[in-house]
Amino acid sequence: MKGIICYYSSTGNTKLACQYIAKHITSVTFDPFNIATDNDLNLAAYEIIGFASSTDFMAPPFLLKQFIDKLPVQNGKLAFVFNTYGLVSGKTLTVLKNWVSAWNLQKYMSIWSYRT
Ligand SMILES: Cc1cc2nc3c(=O)[nH]c(=O)nc-3n(C[C@H](O)[C@H](O)[C@H](O)COP(=O)(O)O)c2cc1C
Numbered sequence: 807m808k809g810i811i812c813y814y815s816s817t818g819n820t821k822l823a824c825q826y827i828a829k830h831i832t833s834v835t836f837d838p839f840n841i842a843t844d845n846d847l848n849l850a851a852y853e854i855i856g857f858a859s860s861t862d863f864m865a866p867p868f869l870l871k872q873f874i875d876k877l878p879v880q881n882g883k884l885a886f887v888f889n890t891y892g893l894v895s896g897k898t899l900t901v902l903k904n905w906v907s908a909w910n911l912q913k914y915m916s917i918w919s920y921r922t
Contacts, residue, residue, distance in 0.1 A: 810847075820858050820860050855880060855886075857886075865901055866898050
C-alpha cells in the first residue's frame with residue numbers, strides 16, 4: 807500500500823516526525839511531500855493521504871490550507887492529520903482536520919499531536 811505525507815515544517819520537527827512514521831510503519835510505503843518545496847503531486851497514486859504541520863500561534867500554517875484547497879477532492883480514501891507543537895497546541899488539530907473535511911474523509915481519518 808502506498809501513502810503520502812504532505813507536510814509543512816519550518817524548523818524540521820514535523821519533517822522528522824514524518825520520517826519516523828515512514829520508517830516505522832512498514833505496511834505502508836510513505837512518500838514525503840514538502841508543500842513548500844516539492845512539485846508535481848499526483849494523489850491518484852496513493853491510497854493513504856496524510857497532512858502534517860507545525861503549530862503557529864495555536865493554529866496550523868495558512869500555507870497548508872492554501873495547498874489543500876488546490877488539491878482535487880479525494881472522497882473515500884484513508885487519511886490522517888497530525889501536528890507538532892511546543893507547548894499549547896490549541897485548535898491546530900481540529901482546524902487541520904476541518905481543512906481536509908471537504909474531502910468527506912472524516913470517518914476514515916486518524917488525528918494526533920506530537921509535543922516537540
Ligand atoms: C512563529 C512560531 C509560532 C509558534 N506557535 C506555537 C504555538 O502557538 N503553540 C505551540 O505549542 N508551539 C508553537 N510553536 C512551536 C512549534 O509549533 C513547534 O516547535 C513545532 O514542532 C515546529 O515544527 P517544525 O520544526 O516542523 O516547523 C511556534 C513556533 C514558531 C516558530
